[in-house]
Amino acid sequence: MWDWQLTWQALPTLLEAFGVTLRATAGGMALAITLGLVWAVARRARNKLVARVSWWAVDFIRSTPLLVQIYFLFYVLPNFGVAWPPLTTGIIALGLHYSSYTAEVYRAGIEAVPRGQWEAATALNLGRFHTFRAVILPQAIPPVIPALGNYLVAMFKDTPLLAAITVHEMLQAAKLIGSETFRYLEPLTIVGIIFLVASLVSAQLIRRLEMRLARQ
Amino acid sequence: MPHFLDLLPPLLNGLAITVQLTLGATVVALAASFAAGFARLSGVRIVRAAARLYIDVFRGTSALVQLFWVYFALPFFGINLSAMTAGIVVLGLNIGAYGGEVVRAAIEAVPREQREAAVALNFTRWQTLWRILTPQAILPILPPFGNLWIELLKSTALVSMITLNELVFQAQTLRTSTLRSGEIFFLVLIFYYVLSTGMTQTVRRLEARLSVGREYGGMR
Numbered sequence: 001m002w003d004w005q006l007t008w009q010a011l012p013t014l015l016e017a018f019g020v021t022l023r024a025t026a027g028g029m030a031l032a033i034t035l036g037l038v039w040a041v042a043r044r045a046r047n048k049l050v051a052r053v054s055w056w057a058v059d060f061i062r063s064t065p066l067l068v069q070i071y072f073l074f075y076v077l078p079n080f081g082v083a084w085p086p087l088t089t090g091i092i093a094l095g096l097h098y099s100s101y102t103a104e105v106y107r108a109g110i111e112a113v114p115r116g117q118w119e120a121a122t123a124l125n126l127g128r129f130h131t132f133r134a135v136i137l138p139q140a141i142p143p144v145i146p147a148l149g150n151y152l153v154a155m156f157k158d159t160p161l162l163a164a165i166t167v168h169e170m171l172q173a174a175k176l177i178g179s180e181t182f183r184y185l186e187p188l189t190i191v192g193i194i195f196l197v198a199s200l201v202s203a204q205l206i207r208r209l210e211m212r213l214a215r216q
Numbered sequence: 217m218p219h220f221l222d223l224l225p226p227l228l229n230g231l232a233i234t235v236q237l238t239l240g241a242t243v244v245a246l247a248a249s250f251a252a253g254f255a256r257l258s259g260v261r262i263v264r265a266a267a268r269l270y271i272d273v274f275r276g277t278s279a280l281v282q283l284f285w286v287y288f289a290l291p292f293f294g295i296n297l298s299a300m301t302a303g304i305v306v307l308g309l310n311i312g313a314y315g316g317e318v319v320r321a322a323i324e325a326v327p328r329e330q331r332e333a334a335v336a337l338n339f340t341r342w343q344t345l346w347r348i349l350t351p352q353a354i355l356p357i358l359p360p361f362g363n364l365w366i367e368l369l370k371s372t373a374l375v376s377m378i379t380l381n382e383l384v385f386q387a388q389t390l391r392t393s394t395l396r397s398g399e400i401f402f403l404v405l406i407f408y409y410v411l412s413t414g415m416t417q418t419v420r421r422l423e424a425r426l427s428v429g430r431e432y433g434g435m436r
Contacts, residue, residue: 001292063366063412064405065373068384072405075397157278164377171281184288192277192285199276 006186010177014190017173024091024169025156031095032155033148036102040110041132043103062100067161069093074165090162098155105147109140143213149206153199160191170194220399223390227400230386231407237303237372237382238411244308245315245368249361252312253319259341267316274313280374282306287378303375311368318360322353355426362419366412373408383407 042054061069070093074086084092113136121131160171174187255267274282287302297305326349334344376385387404391397 060405060409063370064408065370065384067373067376068387068401068404068408071384071388071397072401075391076401079398158280160278160280161374163280171278171284175284178288183292184284185292188281188285188289192281195278195281196273196276200272203276 003183003186006177006181006183007190010174010187010190013173013177014170014187014194017168017170018194020087020167021156021159021169024087024094024159024162024167025152027091028094028098028155028159029152031091032098032102032151035095035099037106037137039099039103040106043107044110046128058100058103061097066093066097066158067164069097070161070165086162086165086167090159090165090167094155094158094162097158098151101151101154102148105144105151106140108147109144110136112143113139146206146210146213149202149209153202153206156202157195157199220403223394223396223400223403226386226390227383227403227407230381230383233300233380233382234369234372235411237300237307237375237380238369240300240304241307241311241368241372242365244304245311245364248309248312249315249319252316253323254345256316256320257323257345270309271313271316274310279307279310279371280377282310283374283378299375299378299380302378303372303380307368307371307375310371311364314364314367315361318357318364319353322357323349325356326352355423358419358423358426362416362423365415365419369408369412369415 039054039058043051043058045051045054070090073084073089073093077084077089117135117139118131121135126135159169162169163172163175166172170191174184174191177187178184252267252271255263256271258264258267283302283306286297286306287299290297323345330348330352331344334348339348372382373384376382376388379385381389383404387400390400394400
């Protein structure tokens with residue numbers, strides 16, 4: 001039933017595609033971590049319009065499917081003269097989508113900073129920028145790093161969606177092997193196992209990080 | 217006449233399929249969540265291990281890979297599911313794995329005196345779980361279930377990739393025939409936004425109704 005010859009044939013191709021999966025995850029996460037912080041700070045902006053628009057944007061991005069956002073960027077942006085390669089489009093879509101989740105994580109972190117810290121910053125005559133940079137964020141971010149890690153794993157598991165716009169990641173590679181050999185069982189099972197192992201390992205690492213942070 | 221009206225009939229057909237898929241998968245997800253959550257708390261070791269395995273496998277792999285596996289690899293074992301059935305089963309089981317952990321955590325968080333009182337009153341293990349602990353766990357379960365419900369709605373878009381003619385599939389078909397990608401995907405985003413906002417409101421209303429006359433999270 002299980003074809004070992006095909007397994008050994010498919011494995012190098014799939015592992016190579018795993019590299020693309022990792023690049024997409026790394027790029028997407030870098031964007032999500034940065035943009036999420038921008039959202040979190042913008043939502044607290046003194047300017048009511050900026051705050052309102054950021055609340056709504058985060059809500060909208062989080063309420064709509066990643067796949068539709070990927071298609072939107074891939075098919076609609078070229079109408080405006082923006083033509084990125086599929087992998088770039090995919091990374092931007094992943095980063096944008098997950099920035100709506102990381103924004104919530106940062107928000108929780110910022111809200112957990114005691115009020116006195118804000119008051120002290122005001123008393124020391126720190127400006128808005130310096131209050132965030134030197135007082136609030138250094139206390140808000142470390143406790144939420146494990147939560148950010150959980151979204152890193154979630155994003156990793158969403159990278160197969162990029163197959164929809166022809167990015168050659170693992171699922172796309174498995175589909176191609178399947179259509180060439182008419183056997184989907186082996187390539188798809190291998191992809192599933194790679195995902196399972198990688199997620200379980202990273203979940204374990206996050207748990208350890210969490211315990212270390214809790215001890216401090 | 218506004219330009220985009222001619223796009224609506226095919227998109228609304230797709231929307232109807234998306235709603236059916238969401239409702240079907242919701243039923244599966246609810247059943248799976250409670251079954252997995254209860255099984256994780258079982259006194260029987262094998263039952264606990266089976267629940268753990270189910271939760272790890274479904275949370276550890278990608279929902280899209282699970283869909284492809286069930287739709288393309290399961291036929292090798294002689295099991296052929298339609299795209300709709302595959303979607304309902306896979307998305308339901310996927311979200312149910314996350315829901316199982318929510319149920320377990322909520323039941324474990326019920327104050328231990330409740331458990332002790334049930335023992336003192338000679339309730340069986342099942343009676344304690346079903347009649348004492350679960351009713352008190354429902355309120356804390358609701359908000360995370362609301363979030364998972366939105367995740368479920370969003371994941372229905374994936375079923376377009378195994379050729380179910382739901383909203384996103386219809387959008388893709390329309391795009392290849394009309395090339396009006398901007399209008400089409402804008403409308404699709406709005407549809408999902410409206411649906412998920414409605415679902416969030418429903419959960420909030422349910423939460424308000426269930427918490428009438430009691431403190432949040434049951435008796436303390």
